[in-house]
Amino acid sequence: MEENAHYLGIDVGSVSTNLVVIDEDDKLIEKLYLRTSGQPINALQNGMKTIVEKSGKDIYIKGVGTTGSGRQLASVIVGADIVKNEITAHAVAAQKVAPGVRTILEIGGQDSKIIILRNGVVYDFAMNTVCAAGTGSFLDRQAARLEIPIEEFGGYALCSNSPVRIAGRCAVFAESDMIHKQQTGHSTEDIICGLCEALVRNYLNNLAKGKDIEEPIVFQGGVAANVGIVAAFERALEKKIIIPQYHDVMGAYGAALIAKEKMSNSDHKTNFYGFERANSNYKAKSFECNGCSNMCEVIEIQANNQTLARWGDRCGKWSQLTNVV
Numbered sequence: 383m384e385e386n387a388h389y390l391g392i393d394v395g396s397v398s399t400n401l402v403v404i405d406e407d408d409k410l411i412e413k414l415y416l417r418t419s420g421q422p423i424n425a426l427q428n429g430m431k432t433i434v435e436k437s438g439k440d441i442y443i444k445g446v447g448t449t450g451s452g453r454q455l456a457s458v459i460v461g462a463d464i465v466k467n468e469i470t471a472h473a474v475a476a477q478k479v480a481p482g483v484r485t486i487l488e489i490g491g492q493d494s495k496i497i498i499l500r501n502g503v504v505y506d507f508a509m510n511t512v513c514a515a516g517t518g519s520f521l522d523r524q525a526a527r528l529e530i531p532i533e534e535f536g537g538y539a540l541c542s543n544s545p546v547r548i549a550g551r552c553a554v555f556a557e558s559d560m561i562h563k564q565q566t567g568h569s570t571e572d573i574i575c576g577l578c579e580a581l582v583r584n585y586l587n588n589l590a591k592g593k594d595i596e597e598p599i600v601f602q603g604g605v606a607a608n609v610g611i612v613a614a615f616e617r618a619l620e621k622k623i624i625i626p627q628y629h630d631v632m633g634a635y636g637a638a639l640i641a642k643e644k645m646s647n648s649d650h651k652t653n654f655y656g657f658e659r660a661n662s663n664y665k666a667k668s669f670e671c672n673g674c675s676n677m678c679e680v681i682e683i684q685a686n687n688q689t690l691a692r693w694g695d696r697c698g699k700w701s702q703l704t705n706v707v
Contacts, residue, residue: 387444389645390433390654391638392426392460393471393631394418394452397491397519398604399425400634401433403441408478408639412437413631415604422452423664426459430660446654447471447641449633458683458691459664461655464637464644469507471636473497476600478639479626484596487615487623488632489585489605491518496589508589518604520553524560524577528570535574539610542575549580556580578610582618600624602632662686671695 388411393400399422403412414432418425434441445463448456449471457465468488476483477499486497494517498506525532539545546563549555556577563573599621605611606629616623628635645652662685671678678695692700 386442388437388441389638389642390443390446390460391471391634391636391641392429392446392448392453392456392462393450393468393633393637394422394426394448394456395450395490395492395633398630399429399450399452400631401429402628402631402634402638403433403437403443404635404638404642406642408642410628410635413628413634415630418452422455423459423666426452426456427660427664430460430657434657434660443652443654445641445645445652447637447639447644449637454691454693455666455683459655459685460659461653463641463653466637466640468633469495469497469504469509471633471640472602473499473504473636474639475632475636476602476626477502478635479628479632480598480600480624483598483600483624485599486602487585487599488602489517489611490603493517494585494589494603496585496593496595498593498595506593508593510589520556521605521608524557527557528574530570533607536578536608536610536612538571539575539578540613542569542571544572545575545579546572547580548573548576574610575614578608578614579618582611582614586618595619595621597621598624600626602626602629604630606630668694671700673697673699 388403388405391402397418399416399418401414402410404410412433414429416425416429446460447464448462449466449468453465472486472488476486484499488495493510495509497504522532525535546568549559560573601623606625612623665684668679668681671680676696680692680694680700682692683690695701
């Protein structure tokens with residue numbers, strides 16, 4: 383059974399929930415990209431069911447890693463062996479697909495980040511979780527407004543002959559500027575190209591400000607599929623950008639690699655509850671602890687009317703009563 387061991391990586395974000403299964407050779411066997419749609423528990427349960435349907439009920443999971451903004455939630459539901467932040471997970475995955483990588487550009491559905499590596503170690507990083515400008519959700523909105531399939535959105539930018547200048551520092555201003563440029567008669571191609579350049583300019587002037595962006599450079603996240611954004615980055619940096627084959631699930635891939643490394647160096651059995659747990663009835667609620675002036679918001683997860691975990695308290699009063707990783 384050991385020779386058929388696989389590892390499950392889960393990345394639960396605000397926009398997408400991603401699952402991957404890798405084998406002992408770090409080869410990606412299955413990948414799944416799902417819309418979270420504001421319901422991470424349902425998305426994760428559906429993902430688990432789909433993995434079983436695609437891989438078979440007898441798949442042997444030797445280790446599980448979770449990451450993303452919903453990593454604690456995912457850990458409680460599936461029984462993770464290790465929980466890691468997005469920075470670590472993306473760095474591990476990038477180094478696997480592009481050994482020697484020194485810069486990671488990552489743009490997801492609701493946030494963006496830059497990771498600087500030196501000698502295989504995270505040297506510096508920055509995240510933007512405040513403004514949606516340049517993220518996948520913003521690009522989805524603009525594609526829908528222009529009635530262009532998001533898969534074709536970036537291609538329009540490559541057909542531009544004279545890009546217009548768009549104010550990209552704010553999602554609201556960027557959209558208003560696009561509408562104004564439309565009203566003045568500019569072509570859709572020039573407007574989209576201008577938008578891509580504005581979003582890249584905003585990324586480099588904020589997240590990457592003061593940082594040495596050295597090659598090799600890897601671009602990860604769902605937005606890496608947008609050829610217009612990729613081209614704008616390459617023009618601005620005057621450097622080649624590497625797009626991994628599985629750029630949209632690199633966080634989950636990194637989580638799976640980290641789980642594999644941990645379980646390979648451990649004699650303990652996995653904490654994984656099994657795919658059948660996807661059929662349980664989970665509920666999430668929160669309450670405010672009045673034990674001190676911190677007034678912490680405590681998150682509680684229940685399954686079949688039993689409390690599985692609590693977290694969010696600074697002192698551990700509630701979380702120590704459960705087995706949150």
